[in-house]
Amino acid sequence: MALQSTSRDDRLQKLVNEIYSMLASEGLPRSCAVCGAACCTVRDLQVEDDSFALTVPLRVCSQCAHQPPFPRRPLFPLEGNLSSMAASVLAYARAIVAWVASAVNPKEAAPSDRDRPTLAALVKTNPPYGRLLEAFPETTVSCAKTGQLREAGQFERQRFRGDAQVWQSYFYLTTPDELKKSTIPALILSSYPEIIDARLKQVVDHERPQEPLIIQVGAVLLPGRHWDFDCQLLTTASHAPLDSLKCQVLDTLRSLPTWPVAYPVVIVVRRGFGKPPASLRQALPQPFKSWLARILLPGLFYGEVARRFYDVTLPTEPLAVEVEDCAAIQRCLPKSAPLKILHAEFLTVLQRHDEALDIWSALIEELPDEQEVVFRRIACLARSGQLERAASECQKRICRYPSEATAYATLADLQVGMNLLSESLKTIDRALALKEAAEFFRTRNFSIRA
Numbered sequence: 189m190a191l192q193s194t195s196r197d198d199r200l201q202k203l204v205n206e207i208y209s210m211l212a213s214e215g216l217p218r219s220c221a222v223c224g225a226a227c228c229t230v231r232d233l234q235v236e237d238d239s240f241a242l243t244v245p246l247r248v249c250s251q252c253a254h255q256p257p258f259p260r261r262p263l264f265p266l267e268g269n270l271s272s273m274a275a276s277v278l279a280y281a282r283a284i285v286a287w288v289a290s291a292v293n294p295k296e297a298a299p300s301d302r303d304r305p306t307l308a309a310l311v312k313t314n315p316p317y318g319r320l321l322e323a324f325p326e327t328t329v330s331c332a333k334t335g336q337l338r339e340a341g342q343f344e345r346q347r348f349r350g351d352a353q354v355w356q357s358y359f360y361l362t363t364p365d366e367l368k369k370s371t372i373p374a375l376i377l378s379s380y381p382e383i384i385d386a387r388l389k390q391v392v393d394h395e396r397p398q399e400p401l402i403i404q405v406g407a408v409l410l411p412g413r414h415w416d417f418d419c420q421l422l423t424t425a426s427h428a429p430l431d432s433l434k435c436q437v438l439d440t441l442r443s444l445p446t447w448p449v450a451y452p453v454v455i456v457v458r459r460g461f462g463k464p465p466a467s468l469r470q471a472l473p474q475p476f477k478s479w480l481a482r483i484l485l486p487g488l489f490y491g492e493v494a495r496r497f498y499d500v501t502l503p504t505e506p507l508a509v510e511v512e513d514c515a516a517i518q519r520c521l522p523k524s525a526p527l528k529i530l531h532a533e534f535l536t537v538l539q540r541h542d543e544a545l546d547i548w549s550a551l552i553e554e555l556p557d558e559q560e561v562v563f564r565r566i567a568c569l570a571r572s573g574q575l576e577r578a579a580s581e582c583q584k585r586i587c588r589y590p591s592e593a594t595a596y597a598t599l600a601d602l603q604v605g606m607n608l609l610s611e612s613l614k615t616i617d618r619a620l621a622l623k624e625a626a627e628f629f630r631t632r633n634f635s636i637r638a
């Protein structure tokens with residue numbers, strides 16, 4: 189559902205769990221993913237992105253396993269193990285074989301291979317794999333290095349779990365208790381790693397480094413609306429010039445919108461580019477090493493260390509959050525419906541109904557059936573004094589979902605507001621016909637009649 193605000197990490201973990209439970213329960217389909225014939229052999233495929241590498245089994249019969257998109261069985265088995273003279277003879281022989289093939293069957297030879305499905309298309313025929321590829325469109329599929337055809341076994345799920353590598357893309361160094369002290373709303377807190385991640389991607393996409401790369405950003409948000417950053421870049425190339433890339437990363441982070449907090453909040457974001465090896469991730473140093481070098485006290489949490497390091501005075505007054513704070517974060521994540529809702533609710537509290545309505549109207553075009561959006565928009569119309577328009581939106585909703593209790597309740601209240609008491613009672617009578625919500629409406633009916 190569009191309104192759920194889940195992080196990339198959570199979505200990934202959920203999809204990986206789905207694959208595991210499919211392998212653990214019903215298992216793989218019993219037929220070849222290419223030709224559909226019953227078979228009991230599997231091939232392993234490598235499915236990877238910058239944040240995960242999975243080895244997934246796929247049912248393939250012995251016929252299909254050696255034809256494109258899989259590597260063909262070598263025509264000359266000694267290939268790769270020859271003297272240079274023998275290799276040139278082999279190359280010549282291979283050219284002749286190809287020429288004969290095309291001469292014998294000029295039309296079919298090439299196109300038949302081209303019409304074969306790609307590995308990615310084959311993987312997608314399995315629904316849990318397909319959902320993963322859809323959610324992470326930059327995923328690549330290749331034959332696993334150990335991808336010999338083998339008998340389907342009982343241990344597919346153990347193999348899958350044993351080989352799966354999933355890297356966390358962000359975490360908080362502050363404890364849950366420290367996060368609570370900071371008073372930062374959960375939605376805002378979870379938006380920051382996403383914004384930082386998007387900015388890292390923007391810088392790297394622009395620079396296009398050749399070698400696999402991993403970037404770690406430590407970000408601390410301090411009371412007084414102040415950010416500080418710590419950035420590490422690691423690459424597999426021995427002498428790649430990373431200083432300018434690092435400067436650009438820090439530069440793009442300086443314009444990160446702030447939020448008033450009552451206690452330091454420390455976030456770490458990690459992003460790989462070009463599929464960095466696991467060893468590179470393991471080599472990442474601890475973020476904000478300089479703090480720990482200066483404040484060496486056992487048992488201190490990062491929030492407290494940051495407070496001492498930056499010598500921060502904690503605010504005693506309630507924090508002044510402004511609607512512009514919310515708008516600035518929303519602009520960084522323009523697709524986030526939860527942030528738009530927060531922004532609209534904020535404007536409503538400030539009685540800026542027209543601006544709030546603009547946001548609700550844009551949201552309703554994106555999510556016309558989303559209950560939360562529909563009713564919050566109706567409430568906003570009512571608060572801005574447009575009772576008739578609100579009532580007509582309720583009527584529309586009733587036409588669409590005739591058994592939804594909330595629509596009747598809202599309409600009945602609006603009709604009371606418009607002094608249409610008998611209409612309101614009729615609405616309640618209609619609602620009473622809905623068995624499931626009957627009790628609720630009986631008490632409401634009683635309170636209006638009284």
Ligand SMILES: [Zn+2]
Binds near residue numbers: 222225253
């Ligand atoms: Zn087959």
